[in-house]
Amino acid sequence: MTQPWIRKREIVLIAVLAAAALTAAIFFALPKQHSGVTVRIEQAGKLVQTFDPAVDAVYHIEGSCGGLDVEVKNGQWHVINEQCPNHICAEMGWRTAEDVIPVTCMPNEIVIYVGERE
Amino acid sequence: MKTKRFVYLALLAAMAIALNLFESAFIGSFAYGIRIGLANIIALITMRFLGVREMLAVNALRVIIGNLLRGLLFAPSFFIGAGGVILSSLVLVILNRTASTVVFTSVLSSLAHSAGQLLVVILLYHQPGMAVLLPYLMLGSIGAGILTGVTAALALKRIEPLRLNG
């Protein structure tokens, strides 16, 4: 095989794709507006993530049972892709800043609750 | 040398499954579920060393036996994995017809792998919003693709003397 590992124009194409992805990633990561509410996520008693429910996003949380994702959309959040045997966390459905009961995934030792309010 | 070919195929399939299990057990996934995809190294080697049909066989065996060994056959993870492997195999088939290099082929198939997995996740969980993960998955895939591509290129250079005559 006399073929090179990679060619110049292939590097250019990959660089263009990477630049496009980076631009999109930065765009999505830009803070949009603030709700004054901070939601906290604890795993095994430790704070692992906070988020503003006004910012649409998906957070991956590692847990004792494989973890889960928290999807935030239109000021609400819910659990998806949960790696737990009972799926109670996902069945709790969409939560808002008004909800008092935290979303809990016992197998993963993850608790998602409303923290500070401004 | 049909037997030799079959033995190589079986060895490569076993390596793909072993790498898959090894990665799940010892490396796992990074943020947003990004994985290196070590088994893709074997897919690339199989395609360049044996051929496209053999690569498809190794990839199919990897998904089916890999999930069977973890007791997850037909679980969501099986379909997510299958979505990734099907799309990345398709890209491998297409790029094999061009003069693309190993590393470039690896990067594009890695991108297709992530896109396929994300597509299944979106369809399975009815979560079109998950598409916002695409840029992060793309960046991870490009990095992972370069890594697996360089590894495959190194391995291919070393196993060249083993190549079957005809």
Ligand SMILES: [Zn+2]
């Ligand atoms: Zn749960």
